[in-house]
Amino acid sequence: MDEGPDGALNGRAQIGGIRSSFAPWEDPAAKPLVRFEGVSRAFGDTAAVRSVDLSIYEGEFFALLGPSGCGKTTLMRLLAGFESPDAGRILLEGQDISGSPPHQRPIHMMFQAYALFPHLSVAGNIAFGLKRQGVPRTEIGPRVEEMLSLMKLEGLGGRRPDQLSGGQRQRVALARALAPRPRILLLDEPMAALDRKLREETQFELMAVQQSLGMTFMIVTHDQDEAMVVADRIAIMRAGEIVQIGRPAEIYETPADRYVAGFVGDVNLFEGRAEIDPAGIRIVSAEGSFVAEGVATPGQTAWLAVRPEKIAVHAEPPPPGENCLAGKIVDYGYLGDWTTYLVEVETGRTLRAARANATRSVDRPLGCDDPVWLTFAPSSAVILTR
Template identity: 60%
Template sequence: MAVDGRRRGSLAIGAVRRDFAPWADPAATPFIRFERVTKRYGDVAAVADLSLDIFEREFFCLLGPSGCGKTTLMRMLAGFEAASEGRIVLAGQDLSGVPPYRRPVNMMFQSYALFPHMSVERNIAFGLEQDRLPKAEITERVVEMLRLVQLEPFARRRPAQLSGGQRQRVALARALAKRPKVLLLDEPLGALDKKLREETQFELMDLQVKLGMTFLVVTHDQEEAMTMADRIAVMDHGRIVQVATPGEIYEQPASRYVAEFIGDVNILEGKVSEAGEGRCTLAVADAPAPVSVAGVAEPLKPGQEVALALRPEKLVLTHEAPPAGTPNVFAGTVWDIGYLGDWTIYLVRLASGRTLRVSRANATRFVERPLSWDDEVFVHFAPEAGVVLTR
């Protein structure tokens, strides 16, 4: 099998994902389109006037807290819920009135919903038997799925005889056996432990590329979304607040809500003192001097109130004062320390009483003069490190 004319060997997967960006092509036609979709339960709108385009072979993620409408949106695509307003189009077909079993989608549930009295191979074959496919074709597909998810030695076991990760693979194989155009995954890794979850994320990414299939995953786990997705839609109260690649979501959040929801961040309140082409100077109450910011995306006006988002890993923490002329310098005291193995988190208390969160990679085993509690330190950051938020 090939993707875009290339062999699907293990060395090609990274290249395929790196080059895949149909959303950047104005001529590309969306595979799935939500057009001003609203879903109401009584007076409450679980999804509100939402429009979204997803492209064929995209690994797309709906990300947000519980109750934001992400699962409702997925269930409407699957046909388990009907939209109150708007329409959903898949591969050019309006899905209005099309029952779930007639839609070219399949859904893998968080609970896996395996039949405990059936073997692995019977679980995988169940949907194919319901569709009354020829026995020879069912057998062929089951063998193919067992090989795909590497469960061939476990074909005759029952779910109770499998680990959590193996049960997850059975559920995935059953969902893929019917060869849907779109695979819907509702919190697919939530029941796995952290290490297995991280391993499975990469397995799902590789599998999605090998199959050339469109995956739509719902999750509240930011790391999971950032790892797997080609693009992420961040949701809040039934609306989409930003759609972008993981890198864009993290480095260029569209709002304070996105900046705070994705990863760790320090938010400083400020007022624009000067504004120019892509640059500005802010008066920040916690800073002893004006703060300089570069790479500003939006036009700003002097006197405008804004927020400055600073990721902890972009802050530099030192014992000694940085050289004269270094921009954006804060003095403070180490208030608390959290050692995470690969990273150490420092909470630095400023003279204003504000605490900054700073992270440092533990690149070496030994440090000449390690930072400790109550040390007087300096924090500074480059003008390009901060993001000015107007919303």
């Protein structure tokens, strides 16, 4: 891994092939490393976690994603042993650890605030957990050096935390958590304090470190982009429950319901009545009649979900065809790689469309009040029934 700005690691190692073929959850014979069975936890009258069933596999980078208060941090703290379940079991390699204290679990947690000891050097911080674990002194030094090398912190072992950049402090906290070689590393919003560029670099760094160690990581985040980048699988949580688990692409392209569709990325939803059509399912809505691929019962209320980047924006009327709306641009935002347009259609509703800036200029730039036509293919839309 090469070192980039601010000492960040450009951890874009050759992990793509490994990640794309990694799918133990699809093997009926595979046994999970961690298993939550009907786990619930309440604080007073508030249910933080409700009857959660969840399996996490050896070597997996697993993400818990959801808004504040959905129960994702509580679920992580239950696995770490900082909370005890009111009901259900937590199994590690088939053994119930629900009643085990944190220090007896081969699980370490990296906190959002890093919690580095200001009076200890970088090396001292990394060695702290090893000393508490009773690792022989002859092994501590080599282990610390191994972590310094892994995290590209060579030459910084004698510095104190206040002499480091934000990215370097983050890597010291990660090195300290990894040094005792836990079976599972829990990451609680680990990149929340980093600026956007460093956060994006660190996401790939985490992936590379996890792959090089072959360790199981679980990350809690409310940042959907972060979860989509780092995770092998994502669990979307709402009100203490898991509403969908899947690979990032599965979550994004085939959301289970309107909540998931709206939480992960931007989406346009058309509510209407389902009808059978030779080309698929037709949704008759206030905005128009649209054909999509999916399953719905004739006469059933359904929603058509279309991502902004799946919608083509035309400055001139396109050839006649399915799934076309006319409107005018009421606002737009240039984001460098994309331009997002807010388009008001005939019903007065505003839709969101995105156009890739594939070249440095377009034939005729689109601006406010320009008439446009929006089109999308039936295969680009998803039919939702809840």
